[in-house]
Amino acid sequence: MLFHVAARWPRLATFLAALGALGCAVSAPATAQNPPPNPPATAPAPSGQATDEPATAPAASPAAPAPKPKGQGEDSRLERTRARTPRPNAREAADAPAAREPADPVQEGAIDAPPPITVTPQRLDFGFMLPNTNARGTVTLTNGGTAPVTLLSVTPSCKCTTITDAAGVTIEPGKSFVIETELSGAPMQGMRRSQLKIIAKGYARPINVAVQGEVALPVRAVPAYINLVGERARAGETIIESTDGTPFRVLSVNGKPATIVPQEAPGDVHPRHKLAWSFPEGEAIGDFWIVETDHPSCALVDVRIRNANPIKRPVLRMREYRINAGRIDPVEGVRIEVQSKDATAPFDVVSVKGGVACPVTAELVESHQEDEGMVAVIQLKPLPDARGFFADTLIVGSGGKLQELDLFGTIRPKPEGAAAPAPAAPAAPVTAP
Numbered sequence: 001m002l003f004h005v006a007a008r009w010p011r012l013a014t015f016l017a018a019l020g021a022l023g024c025a026v027s028a029p030a031t032a033q034n035p036p037p038n039p040p041a042t043a044p045a046p047s048g049q050a051t052d053e054p055a056t057a058p059a060a061s062p063a064a065p066a067p068k069p070k071g072q073g074e075d076s077r078l079e080r081t082r083a084r085t086p087r088p089n090a091r092e093a094a095d096a097p098a099a100r101e102p103a104d105p106v107q108e109g110a111i112d113a114p115p116p117i118t119v120t121p122q123r124l125d126f127g128f129m130l131p132n133t134n135a136r137g138t139v140t141l142t143n144g145g146t147a148p149v150t151l152l153s154v155t156p157s158c159k160c161t162t163i164t165d166a167a168g169v170t171i172e173p174g175k176s177f178v179i180e181t182e183l184s185g186a187p188m189q190g191m192r193r194s195q196l197k198i199i200a201k202g203y204a205r206p207i208n209v210a211v212q213g214e215v216a217l218p219v220r221a222v223p224a225y226i227n228l229v230g231e232r233a234r235a236g237e238t239i240i241e242s243t244d245g246t247p248f249r250v251l252s253v254n255g256k257p258a259t260i261v262p263q264e265a266p267g268d269v270h271p272r273h274k275l276a277w278s279f280p281e282g283e284a285i286g287d288f289w290i291v292e293t294d295h296p297s298c299a300l301v302d303v304r305i306r307n308a309n310p311i312k313r314p315v316l317r318m319r320e321y322r323i324n325a326g327r328i329d330p331v332e333g334v335r336i337e338v339q340s341k342d343a344t345a346p347f348d349v350v351s352v353k354g355g356v357a358c359p360v361t362a363e364l365v366e367s368h369q370e371d372e373g374m375v376a377v378i379q380l381k382p383l384p385d386a387r388g389f390f391a392d393t394l395i396v397g398s399g400g401k402l403q404e405l406d407l408f409g410t411i412r413p414k415p416e417g418a419a420a421p422a423p424a425a426p427a428a429p430v431t432a433p
Contacts, residue, residue, distance in 0.1 A: 114207050115200035116145030117171070126183055126213030128220075128243045129192070132319070133185040135213050138178050139196065143171040150201040151177075158194035160184045161211055166198075181211060187320035188304060189215050190224045216243055219291075219298040226289055227306045228279060235278035237261060240291050240301060242271045248295035250275065251410075255389040258291070285309065288322070292389050292410050299327035299410050300389075316396075316403040317342040319373070323394055325380055325409030328360065333381040335365065338396055338405065339373045347376035349397025352407070359386035359411060362394060374398060382411045 119141060126135035143149050154166040164180045171177050183192055191214050198207040216224075222239040242248060247269045250258045261274040279285050289303040302324050314321070319339040328334045338347075346367035352358040365377040376396055394407040 110202055110204040112204050114205040115149050115198075115203040116143065117149060117198070117200065117207060118142045118144050119198075119207060119209055123210045123212070124181060126211075128216045129183075129185045129213045131185055131187050131189065131215055131217070135183045135185070137181050137183075139181055139209055140176050140178050141171060141198070142176040143173050146173050148172050149203075152199045152201050154179060154196055154198050156194050156196055156211070160186075160192055161194040161196075163196065183211055183213050185213075186215050187322075188224075189217065189220060191215075217298045217301055218243055218246075219248065219293055219295050219301050221291070221301055221303045225304045225306055226277065228285060229306050229308060234281065235276070237274055237276050238289075238303065240273045240275055240293070242295060242298075244297075245271050246295060246297075247271045248293045251292040251294060252389055253277070253291050254286070254289065254391070255292075287406065288391075288408070290389070290391070290408055296414075299412070300324055300408065302408065312404055314403065315401050316340045316398060318403060318405065320405075322406035323408070325407065327414065328380060328382055328409045328411045330382050330387065330411055330413055333360070333379055334409070336378050336380060337375055338378065338394075339370070339375045340396075340398060340403070341373040343374035343398040343401075345399040346374060347396055347398045349395065349402060350376065350378050351395045353393035353395055353404070358392045359383050359390050360392075360409070367398075380409065386411050388412070 119139060121139070124137050124139055126137060129135050141151075148170050150170045151166050151168065154163060156163055160183060162182045162184075164178075166177065166179055169177055179196070181196070183194065186192065192212060194211040196209040196211060198209065200207075214220075219240060219242050222241065226236070226238065228234060240250065248271070249268050250260060250273050252258060253275065259276040260268075261276055263270060263274070275291065277289060285305060285307045287305055287307070287309060289305055291301040291303065293299060293301065302322065312321075317340060319341065323336055323338065325334055325336055340347075346369075347364060348367070350362045350364040352360065352362050360380045360382050363379045363381065365379050367374060367376045369375070376398075378394075378396075389408070389410045391406070391408040394405045396403055396405065
């Protein structure tokens with residue numbers, strides 16, 4: 001019957017044919033699943049990376065950046081990689097905290113008070129310390145109670161401080177125990193602070209003793225640095241004063257005339273000077289602001305500038321990365337020492353980067369091993385008729401590695417009637433009174 005109806009109405013016949021085809025497709029068993037889509041010709045590179053392969057090839061691992069070409073004319077061993085990070089807080093003399101301060105021992109039934117111990121002095125202040133020198137002093141603990149006091153621990157808060165081992169020491173009533181204390185200096189100028197924590201058996205509260213000293217040259221800067229990081233003012237004033245009260249003149253700042261703020265007292269010889277400084281926007285900023293004086297024991301005062309300049313990555317771990325050669329005799333020159341803490345071979349390369357443009361030459365006198373590392377003794381010899389302040393880069397090498405060091409000095413004869421300048425790093429330690 002349907003056949004006859006479909007034959008009479010062609011449109012209905014077309015509909016019935018389509019319906020029959022659909023029924024066959026639904027009733028037939030599935031023989032295969034749809035194949036997965038073809039993978040893309042290239043995998044996208046991770047965000048922020050790129051590949052060197054053509055677009056049609058499968059993606060490869062991101063290629064390592066090509067090494068930067070070395071400076072023209074430089075020694076191929078001289079590594080000049082720089083960390084593109086802002087210069088950190090320039091307190092290289094900053095106190096290094098201990099890896100982790102040990103927790104106070106738990107004492108059941110301890111008295112909620114410090115032990116009856118009198119500490120002399122209550123604050124161990126070493127005063128001024130020359131760079132790279134250690135200061136030694138004593139802290140005396142006296143038992144003012146009626147019973148023995150046993151020390152559980154005496155610990156410094158900073159690796160820069162070493163003390164006598166006092167753990168387990170018992171102090172009888174009326175008796176004393178002396179703790180030998182040594183505060184290590186640093187190359188850069190600034191305060192060194194530490195603290196001794198004294199814990200006794202049966203007492204819940206510790207006794208804290210402050211230990212401090214200021215690393216300074218015979219002429220110091222106040223403050224010890226110029227801070228230009230961030231949105232800080234690019235002009236200001238710095239005090240330059242002698243720590244021993246000796247009057248002196250300011251001869252230059254970075255080799256140029258100094259801007260001296262007038263004082264009430266006439267003349268240019270004073271134990272204390274106020275100097276103005278400014279760094280206009282767009283002007284290159286160096287890492288040091290160096291004041292030249294005629295003080296008999298301190299020709300140059302190097303003031304660190306905190307800035308955002310990239311810093312050199314150390315190739316050799318040095319005791320210090322700037323060399324203040326001070327006053328250099330025009331005829332005899334001066335001998336300096338540099339030290340590396342991880343050099344495995346004697347120093348065998350010494351030169352100045354400025355070459356003929358530098359007013360001094362550098363010659364390696366000898367190299368030897370000491371307890372704290374390899375030492376190079378270097379003779380700086382001025383060129384004929386060279387005078388005044390200079391700044392350059394000293395290059396030293398050991399074991400195939402080269403390290404750049406900031407070098408500055410002033411070539412001037414010793415002032416008439418002046419005493420011989422004090423050594424930059426005397427062997428005798430500073431001792432607290």
